[in-house]
Amino acid sequence: MKAKHLSLLLHVFLISGVLVNAFDPITTTVVIGCGATLGRFLYTYLHESCDPKWIAFNATGLKTDLESKLIGQHVASRIILKAVTGFMSNSNPKKPLVLSLHGWTGTGKNFVSQLIAENIYKEGMDSSFVHVFTSELHFPHASQLETYKSQLQQWIKGNVTNCAQSMFIFDEMDQMHPGLIDSIKPYLDYYDKLDGVSYRRAIFIFLSNAGGDSIVQKALDFWRGGQNREEIELRDLETDLSLSVFNNKKSGLWHTSLIDKNLVDFFVPFLPLEYRHVVQCAMAEMQAAGMQPDKRTAEQLAGDLVYFPKADRVFSVKGCKTIASKLDYYT
Structure with a gap:
């Protein structure tokens, strides 16, 4: 649809340019003015901006997507829907939304991040306000930890300054250098503003395989006990999951102040798939x-x-x- 509109607008713009040569100087001035106005309109129409035209939460869409597209994750689905809907419906949240998604590979963690983005940003994961960090690409060398901390702080500050409703996704948290994520703790805390910038409307999502074994063990216990997996509730998993992640030396959340200070709103378990x-x-x-x-x-x-x-x-x-x-x- 966008390509069709763009083609039409460009066609009009080109016609206005051709007509310039056919008019007298006064008319030419008018047409040039129209062309400049059209150019500004084109830029506004096509350039993503931090406003309701490009950022608008679709609660119904998220609910439908989670119910119809996310397979085998009844616990995660309920948590995600309530957490995101509650946060996006609050015009003045006290802190950013912080979700930590855990489970074995291939259970839907990245997919859920995509569904959230698609139901908040018109451009989905392609939005300039959605930022994805991966350990291997962005933070590969342990010797550069202090540099990474400074860069990460600047990246987040700069992007939130540009758009308060920014989303940050940290993939491969189980491979991240311990201590790195603590550098952004102030941005996740209950502050009104930090150096004139408010982070309260931002969303932070951590994706990790850490804690996956404890989730699998609980699911296995239910299976061996003859219980339906749909009977598993968050309360059956949350405490063991948070402790497992906090005490896992191979996790980027190992002994992190984010957990110690209760800044992670939800530890979201993704069950192993049958x-x-x-x-x-x-x-x-x-x-x-x-x-x-x-x-x-x-x-x-x-x-x-x-x-x-x-x-x-x-x-x-x-x-x-x-x-x-x-x-x-x-x-």
Whole structure:
């Protein structure tokens, strides 16, 4: 739709430029003025800005997406919906929203971040107000820790100054150098302003595999006890999860003041996915690829993955992470 509008606007703009040569000087001045106005309009129309035209929370859209697209994560789905909806509905939050998403790879952590962004920013993950940091790319060398701390502070301050409703996603937190994330603690705290900048309307999301083992163990306990996984509640996981992350020396959240000072609003557990969930993932990937979903093919693909424990084959070790890349082989 945007491309169609752009084509039309450019067409009008070009016509106005051609007409300049056909008019007398007075008319030419008028047309040039119109061209300049049109140019400003084009810039405003196409250039993303920090206002309701580009940033508008769609609570219904997020609810629908979580219910229909996020597979096998009833606990995470409920937490995310309540946390984001409550925060975005508050015109004067006391602090930024801080979510820490934990679980094995392929369980939907990155996907949820994408769904949140798509229902807040018109441009979704492509928005200039959504910022993704990964350990290997942005903070690769332990010897540069102090430099990274300073850079990270400046990046966040500069982007929030530019747009108060900025989102920051930190991927691979389990690979981040311990102590680095503490450098942004002041921005996550209950301050009205810091050096004239308010961070209260920003969103911070941490993604990590740390704590995944404790989540899997709880899910396994429920399975062995003959309990339905849908009976698992946040209270069954939250305490063990936060302690596991806090005491994990391989986690970027190891002994962090963010946890010690209770600045993380929610530790969101992502449960390991079972065979039936992987089948659903395969069906969804087929549909997304423009193919006719075929359950028999999806079941074959799901059956060839590695599961844990080996004897019982309960949970997919890689969740749904490799489904898209394997699809061509099976279809």
